[in-house]
Amino acid sequence: xxxxxxxxxxxxxxxxxxxxxxxxxxxxxxxxxxxxxxxxxxxxxxxxxxxxxxxxxxxxxxxxxxxxxxxxxxxxxxxxxxxxxxxxxxxxxxxxxxxxxxxxxxxxxxxxxxxxxxxxxxxxxxxxxxxxxxxxxxxxxxxxxxxxxxxxxxxxxxxxxxxxxxxxxxxxxxxxxxxxxxxxxxxxxxxxxxxxxxxxxxxxxxxxxxxxxxxxxxxxxxxxxxxxxxxxxxxxxxxxxxxxxxxxxxxxxxxxxxxxxxxxxxxxxxxx
Numbered sequence: 001x002x003x004x005x006x007x008x009x010x011x012x013x014x015x016x017x018x019x020x021x022x023x024x025x026x027x028x029x030x031x032x033x034x035x036x037x038x039x040x041x042x043x044x045x046x047x048x049x050x051x052x053x054x055x056x057x058x059x060x061x062x063x064x065x066x067x068x069x070x071x072x073x074x075x076x077x078x079x080x081x082x083x084x085x086x087x088x089x090x091x092x093x094x095x096x097x098x099x100x101x102x103x104x105x106x107x108x109x110x111x112x113x114x115x116x117x118x119x120x121x122x123x124x125x126x127x128x129x130x131x132x133x134x135x136x137x138x139x140x141x142x143x144x145x146x147x148x149x150x151x152x153x154x155x156x157x158x159x160x161x162x163x164x165x166x167x168x169x170x171x172x173x174x175x176x177x178x179x180x181x182x183x184x185x186x187x188x189x190x191x192x193x194x195x196x197x198x199x200x201x202x203x204x205x206x207x208x209x210x211x212x213x214x215x216x217x218x219x220x221x222x223x224x225x226x227x228x229x230x231x232x233x234x235x236x237x238x239x240x241x242x243x244x245x246x247x248x249x250x251x252x253x254x255x256x257x258x259x260x261x262x263x264x265x266x267x268x269x270x271x272x
Contacts, residue, residue, distance in 0.1 A: 028117060177252070
């Protein structure tokens with residue numbers, strides 16, 4: 001039974017990490033519906049590592065290009081597109097790192113507050129819907145979104161919006177895609193930048209969880225760790241691939257409707 005729980009929760013984490021539907025809202029469902037216990041910090045490390053492996057593997061060629069292009073640019077003293085993107089990802093990451101450090105204890109407390117999760121899931125779902133509606137209107141008027149990296153101001157603004165992802169129920173990918181759409185990026189461009197931006201953020205969460213783990217004396221369950229890592233990695237990779245393949249066809253509204261439904265479900269379970 002414990003193995004089944006580990007697989008299910010790792011699957012939930014892997015699927016919801018990159019879809020704009022909030023992983024924190026879904027992680028609450030097994031405990032609310034089935035009374036399952038928290039899987040512990042080792043499991044958190046495993047699923048973070050799995051999610052990180054998934055996004056790095058999916059964008060491996062893009063990341064290699066960024067790394068090699070940045071090195072070439074620094075050696076030549078001339079800027080290029082790869083260095084430009086690397087700088088923008090750094091700029092967009094700084095705000096959430098600072099906010100996460102300053103409000104770490106508040107975030108940890110909010111994670112256990114189901115009321116916050118319910119409100120954030122629905123509120124930011126509506127904002128995602130508004131952003132996608134605006135994008136559809138622009139497309140209907142014949143606007144063609146440029147297939148280029150966002151500007152420095154846009155990247156920084158997306159990074160500032162990412163601070164809201166510290167509120168459980170918001171969805172990191174959801175809030176960054178929402179901001180990107182409102183700032184004029186196309187759906188695929190917004191999702192791609194959001195997923196690349198996830199790499200330093202997930203890595204930071206991974207390191208922070210390891211630090212917390214070292215402060216505690218807990219038994220390491222290699223089987224649970226391995227299952228969580230593999231399931232999260234595979235499901236997250238497939239989810240990224242699926243999302244980027246269909247996003248231009250279906251838009252964000254299926255995810256908006258789903259978020260509202262999950263919010264209502266959690267709200268009914270909480271308040272009735």
